[in-house]
Amino acid sequence: DEAQITRQFVLPFNSELEERYSRRLSIITELKNTLEHAREELSLNYQPKLDLKNGKVTHVEALIRWTNARLGFVSPEDFIAVAEQAGFIESITSWVINKAIDDAARFKEVNIDVSVAINLSAKDIMNPALLPKVLALLKAKNLHAECLSFEITEGDLVRDHDKAVTHLKAFRNEGFEIAIDDFGTGYSSMAYLQNLPVNTLKVDKSFVLKLHQQDGDQKIVKTVISLAHSFDMNVVAEGVENLEALKLLADWGCELAQGYYICKPTTADNLITWFNDNRNTKWL
Numbered sequence: 001d002e003a004q005i006t007r008q009f010v011l012p013f014n015s016e017l018e019e020r021y022s023r024r025l026s027i028i029t030e031l032k033n034t035l036e037h038a039r040e041e042l043s044l045n046y047q048p049k050l051d052l053k054n055g056k057v058t059h060v061e062a063l064i065r066w067t068n069a070r071l072g073f074v075s076p077e078d079f080i081a082v083a084e085q086a087g088f089i090e091s092i093t094s095w096v097i098n099k100a101i102d103d104a105a106r107f108k109e110v111n112i113d114v115s116v117a118i119n120l121s122a123k124d125i126m127n128p129a130l131l132p133k134v135l136a137l138l139k140a141k142n143l144h145a146e147c148l149s150f151e152i153t154e155g156d157l158v159r160d161h162d163k164a165v166t167h168l169k170a171f172r173n174e175g176f177e178i179a180i181d182d183f184g185t186g187y188s189s190m191a192y193l194q195n196l197p198v199n200t201l202k203v204d205k206s207f208v209l210k211l212h213q214q215d216g217d218q219k220i221v222k223t224v225i226s227l228a229h230s231f232d233m234n235v236v237a238e239g240v241e242n243l244e245a246l247k248l249l250a251d252w253g254c255e256l257a258q259g260y261y262i263c264k265p266t267t268a269d270n271l272i273t274w275f276n277d278n279r280n281t282k283w284l
């Protein structure tokens with residue numbers, strides 16, 4: 001009967017939805033509070049990208065961390081999309097850029113010569129205020145465009161392609177490197193890649209994590225590498241967790257590798273220590 005159906009199907013479904021909905025609401029409420037009154041709950045971690053040609057770390061990716069008084073640690077996987085929908089992303093990106101540029105200056109001071117890669121959302125890229133702001137902050141710290149680079153998720157660029165191209169070109173014209181993040185999980189076509197003013201494809205970690213065991217992943221990664229090269233783009237592989245994967249990627253001509261095998265995302269202080277400890281490490 002109807003009551004039984006309700007008990008069996010509708011109620012569990014509803015309660016799961018309700019749970020997700022209330023989690024979302026608490027993320028929105030707490031994030032708003034953090035951005036307005038408790039920015040110390042935010043921090044940036046950094047993860048090196050290793051150049052497979054010369055064994056040096058040329059880039060580090062900035063990854064946001066949020067530990068909230070009420071919710072505890074919340075992964076960016078859980079709050080970035082919510083922040084975009086709730087209209088907080090501009091404020092988050094602004095915080096990230098300020099912090100990342102401060103840290104970029106610090107890395108330079110201690111002779112760590114890297115480009116700090118910042119993750120941007122599509123909304124950021126379309127925001128005409130972003131580029132002038134980045135340029136002003138760099139200038140204030142006496143830094144050049146090589147000190148900063150950007151990563152943008154593939155899906156975000158597809159939705160409003162022409163407008164995205166215009167904005168990306170403005171960044172490229174100032175000398176910033178731009179990577180398409182999570183490449184392979186979206187819906188890009190060859191034609192779309194041809195017109196995109198980016199210089200790097202970042203292979204999604206889902207194809208890299210089990211690279212040494214999965215023939216299918218190997219085929220995909222090799223294909224992305226050759227696709228990128230035919231468009232004069234570099235390739236970064238993320239999610240490198242073992243030496244086997246690192247060796248395969250190097251053999252196939254992948255330019256950069258990033259993953260737990262090399263270094264987990266860590267604080268700016270720990271990153272500086274890591275650099276000093278690994279000046280002579282032979283990775284391959």
Ligand code: C2E
Nearest residue numbers: 063064076077080096119120121239240241258259260265
């Ligand atoms: P992403 O940009 O694709 O970053 C890669 C993610 O893979 C990071 O997760 C990183 O910690 C993780 N990772 C790196 N190496 C390995 C590995 O060897 N194995 C495994 N299993 N994972 C690895 P994280 O830090 O949780 O970030 C998740 C996503 O959140 C990022 O994916 C990015 O899309 C977004 N995000 C992070 N920080 C920011 C930010 O400051 N702004 C924006 N807009 N998005 C951000």
Ligand code: MG
Nearest residue numbers: 061119151181
């Ligand atoms: Mg990224």
Ligand code: MG
Nearest residue numbers: 181182204238
């Ligand atoms: Mg990625």
Ligand code: MG
Nearest residue numbers: 181182204205
């Ligand atoms: Mg990702």
